[in-house]
Amino acid sequence: MPISLPSTATDPLLVEFESGELIFEAGELGDKAYIIESGQIDVFVKTGNQPLSLRSLGAGEVLGEMAVIDAAPRSASARACVPTRCLVISSQQIAERIDETDAVVRLLITTLLDRMRSLTYSSVVTCAGLKRAIADETTIVSSQYWESRSDCSDADDVDNEDVIAKMRLESELRAALKSNHLIPYYQALVDLQTEKIVGFELLVRWQSPSRGYVSPGLFISMAEETSLIIPVGCWALSAAVQAIQSFQAEVDCPLFITVNISAKQFLAPDFIEQLVQLVPVPCIKCIKLEVTESVLMAGGNASQTLQICRDMGFCISLDDFGTGFSSLSYLSELEVDSVKIDQSFIRKLLENKRTFMLTKTMINLTHDLGMQSIAEGIETATQRDTLKRLGCHIGQGYLFSPPVAFAEALALLKQAP
Numbered sequence: 001m002p003i004s005l006p007s008t009a010t011d012p013l014l015v016e017f018e019s020g021e022l023i024f025e026a027g028e029l030g031d032k033a034y035i036i037e038s039g040q041i042d043v044f045v046k047t048g049n050q051p052l053s054l055r056s057l058g059a060g061e062v063l064g065e066m067a068v069i070d071a072a073p074r075s076a077s078a079r080a081c082v083p084t085r086c087l088v089i090s091s092q093q094i095a096e097r098i099d100e101t102d103a104v105v106r107l108l109i110t111t112l113l114d115r116m117r118s119l120t121y122s123s124v125v126t127c128a129g130l131k132r133a134i135a136d137e138t139t140i141v142s143s144q145y146w147e148s149r150s151d152c153s154d155a156d157d158v159d160n161e162d163v164i165a166k167m168r169l170e171s172e173l174r175a176a177l178k179s180n181h182l183i184p185y186y187q188a189l190v191d192l193q194t195e196k197i198v199g200f201e202l203l204v205r206w207q208s209p210s211r212g213y214v215s216p217g218l219f220i221s222m223a224e225e226t227s228l229i230i231p232v233g234c235w236a237l238s239a240a241v242q243a244i245q246s247f248q249a250e251v252d253c254p255l256f257i258t259v260n261i262s263a264k265q266f267l268a269p270d271f272i273e274q275l276v277q278l279v280p281v282p283c284i285k286c287i288k289l290e291v292t293e294s295v296l297m298a299g300g301n302a303s304q305t306l307q308i309c310r311d312m313g314f315c316i317s318l319d320d321f322g323t324g325f326s327s328l329s330y331l332s333e334l335e336v337d338s339v340k341i342d343q344s345f346i347r348k349l350l351e352n353k354r355t356f357m358l359t360k361t362m363i364n365l366t367h368d369l370g371m372q373s374i375a376e377g378i379e380t381a382t383q384r385d386t387l388k389r390l391g392c393h394i395g396q397g398y399l400f401s402p403p404v405a406f407a408e409a410l411a412l413l414k415q416a417p
Contacts, residue, residue: 013175014087017080023064025077030067031091035164036060039084045076056081060164068094087168096226166222172208173219177231182206184239185403188412189258189374192388192395197413199256199288201396202240203403204232224262233265237278237287243406244286251413258288258317263295272308284313288337292319296334303334310335317374321362331369338394339366343377346397349386363390 014037017023024030026045036059043063044051054076057063067074068091176182186200206214223229240257247255265271279287289309296302296318310316318331321339331339341362348355359375366373375387378397387395401412 013171014085017084017086019080019082019084021080023078023080023086024074026075027073028067029071030064030074033062033065033068033089033094034086035062035089035168037085037087039086040081041078041084042081043076043078051077060161062089062164065089065094069098087171089167089171090174093167093170093226169214169219169222170226170228172211173206173223173228173232176206176208177228177235181208182232182235183405184236184243185405186243186257186409187396187403188401188409189256190395190400192375192384192392197400198254198394199258200243200409201258201260201290202236202243204236204239205403224264227264229262230265230268233260233262234274234278236260237274240287241279241283244283246406247410247413250410253413255413256286256288256315258290260290260319261295263292266291266295266305267302271305272312275309275312275314281313285315288315288317290317290319290340293323306334306336310337331365336371338372338374340374340376340396341392343397346375346377346383346387349383359387360390363387363392366393367391 015034017039023034023041036057038059041057041063042053043055043057044053046052063078064074068089183205185203185205187203188197189199189201190196191198204216204220206216206219208214220229220232223232236259240259244255244257265274268274291306296306306316315337316335317338317340318336319340320342323342323344339362341359345355345359345362349359350356363373372393373391374394374396375392376396378384378387378395378399380399383397384395384399401409404412
């Protein structure tokens with residue numbers, strides 16, 4: 001069941017240049033940078049009417065980002081030497097990273113770029129010995145810099161490759177959001193007393209045309225480092241609404257869907273407006289917002305936003321309960337409807353007496369506070385039976401079902417007792 005969100009027109013993810021085609025010209029304002037996927041690019045400046053080649057760039061190298069960083073005109077021109085394919089890096093991707101750095105680091109970047117550009121503008125090209133300035137869009141320094149690079153450790157190249165790989169992954173995820181390559185999966189939440197499915201947790205999966213299946217651990221963590229987690233979160237809310245409506249059209253039973261809300265999304269100034277726009281009023285009671293302790297630790301308007309969500313009718317679940325240092329203090333100050341006991345406790349439930357007692361205490365605490373307890377990561381019947389005996393309300397894990405696509409989730413509902 002593909003889910004899509006409306007989007008504004010943006011630059012394509014990949015661009016191709018013919019041999020001899022001008023990519024950008026000195027003096028232009030830069031709104032994007034490029035990672036070279038294949039081919040070769042010549043970076044040059046004009047001395048009189050003659051082009052002076054400064055550097056040749058190949059696959060895996062970056063160009064054009066300096067003008068994006070400081071919003072100044074490009075200091076050099078670039079032309080494809082052969083048919084060349086590039087991955088586009090948007091100005092937003094770069095600006096976000098700079099904005100989130102320490103103010104001192106931003107000052108150093110600004111100062112360094114200013115000095116680099118001064119070198120470019122004041123450099124003199126001499127024919128004798130050709131002590132020419134090296135000026136490209138990645139970095140602008142003297143020729144001795146490039147000579148010294150050969151003496152550097154290969155570790156620098158590995159680090160650069162990692163950074164480029166992350167930028168490439170981010171660009172591809174941005175494209176996936178616009179091209180319906182994200183897929184909602186659902187993992188059953190089961191009432192441990194009746195063994196009936198009472199809901200599902202929505203999980204985001206990505207099937208990339210070029211990469212194949214992309215691990216959630218890889219792309220979700222990357223999205224959380226950038227603002228991408230906000231459109232991913234909005235996509236998940238839309239998917240949950242569509243799923244609830246589809247489930248209700250097929251089966252006649254109470255059902256809810258849990259959606260993970262990241263700290264960055266929850267703390268966004270327009271989060272409540274997002275909820276109003278994406279979740280119709282009749283669906284609110286069926287959507288449970290799952291937040292982690294990091295959201296509550298953020299302070300600011302977190303508690304106020306949480307209360308507004310509850311006043312709107314949303315249920316709130318506290319994820320990874322027991323793993324933070326301040327969970328109990330938050331429960332005393334904020335009202336949540338359920339807590340999810342982290343799977344690290346469930347794994348050791350039958351092996352470690354202390355873990356067993358802590359799990360038992362957490363379950364008893366939810367009873368005393370009038371909340372539901374949810375145990376995640378249940379893999380064996382013995383774990384299930386023990387949690388049931390302790391009074392845990394809801395279970396989740398591979399014992400009941402792995403995350404599955406909508407059709408399989410619907411089949412689970414229809415065959416449930």
